[in-house]
Amino acid sequence: MFPFTGRKIYQQYFDPRAYLESYFHLGSGTMIDRYLYFVLKELVDTFKSGKVKGDTLIDIGTGPTIYQLLSACEVFQNIIVSDLTDRNREEFNLWLNNHPGAFDWCAVVKHVCHLERNRISCREKEERLRKSIKQVLKCNILKANPFDPVTLPQADCVLSCLCLEAACRDYDTLITAVKNITTLLKPGGYLVLAGVMGNPFFIVGEVRFSSLNVDEVLLTEAITGAGYVIENFHRYKKMENPMEDKDSFVAYYFIIARKAING
Numbered sequence: 149m150f151p152f153t154g155r156k157i158y159q160q161y162f163d164p165r166a167y168l169e170s171y172f173h174l175g176s177g178t179m180i181d182r183y184l185y186f187v188l189k190e191l192v193d194t195f196k197s198g199k200v201k202g203d204t205l206i207d208i209g210t211g212p213t214i215y216q217l218l219s220a221c222e223v224f225q226n227i228i229v230s231d232l233t234d235r236n237r238e239e240f241n242l243w244l245n246n247h248p249g250a251f252d253w254c255a256v257v258k259h260v261c262h263l264e265r266n267r268i269s270c271r272e273k274e275e276r277l278r279k280s281i282k283q284v285l286k287c288n289i290l291k292a293n294p295f296d297p298v299t300l301p302q303a304d305c306v307l308s309c310l311c312l313e314a315a316c317r318d319y320d321t322l323i324t325a326v327k328n329i330t331t332l333l334k335p336g337g338y339l340v341l342a343g344v345m346g347n348p349f350f351i352v353g354e355v356r357f358s359s360l361n362v363d364e365v366l367l368t369e370a371i372t373g374a375g376y377v378i379e380n381f382h383r384y385k386k387m388e389n390p391m392e393d394k395d396s397f398v399a400y401y402f403i404i405a406r407k408a409i410n411g
């Protein structure tokens with residue numbers, strides 16, 4: 149099994165720029181393209197549905213990316229983004245402050261505008277998202293209060309993409325992490341999760357980061373065990389994993405779950 153890469157390794161070695169350059173040039177034909185096309189469509193449908201709504205959304209483990217928020221900002225006026233590492237939050241802030249050195253998200257933004265049949269320009273879409281982002285905070289989903297020492301009011305929606313598998317060493321930790329992020333959500337609020345199954349690691353720059361091998365049964369147990377009803381569990385078909393042997397497959401998931409009213 150690939151060794152777990154924990155908090156210290158993220159803080160020291162996770163290079164946000166290398167992550168963006170490797171995975172977020174939509175149209176590169178890589179496996180992550182398939183993830184992006186899948187998840188962007190799911191996010192558009194989710195936030196267009198009118199079911200997931202309210203004032204405040206917290207994105208957990210945002211990293212340096214904005215793709216996961218482009219549809220959410222059509223619904224939520226207050227978005228809080230968060231990550232474990234200083235460098236990820238700094239890279240996110242470059243984009244937020246419209247810094248000339250920020251990553252160019254144009255291809256991704258254009259695709260989302262196209263899916264939303266929106267006539268606004270990429271610049272307008274990015275501006276809309278910038279306006280909705282109210283805080284960029286440090287978080288650690290392995291803490292009972294992930295924002296400790298800050299206590300946030302409970303949100304209407306908690307979103308997290310590609311973070312649980314990265315942050316959790318084993319299944320028990322994943323179960324605890326889901327419970328921890330659930331404390332951030334109002335009763336009746338929605339948890340929206342996207343991620344990857346069956347992928348033992350991913351590479352950023354020259355560094356390999358572990359990815360917990362989750363499956364549908366485990367995710368379902370962790371989510372229902374934290375007090376949710378799962379409303380959607382979508383899976384993008386299994387694909388051969390080019391990084392592993394022939395018998396290894398990866399699949400992407402997208403989950404919408406509602407926290408129990410008396411939760």
Ligand SMILES: C[S@@+](CC[C@H](N)C(=O)[O-])C[C@H]1O[C@@H](n2cnc3c(N)ncnc32)[C@H](O)[C@@H]1O
Pocket residue numbers: 155158162208209210211212213216231232233236287288289290308309310311314315
């Ligand atoms: C694969 S990246 C995903 C980034 C982004 N959400 C995306 O969809 O591309 C995993 C992220 O999880 C963050 N992370 C790792 N451990 C964490 C923890 N214990 N608490 C919060 N975030 C964590 C990392 O800093 C990194 O930004």
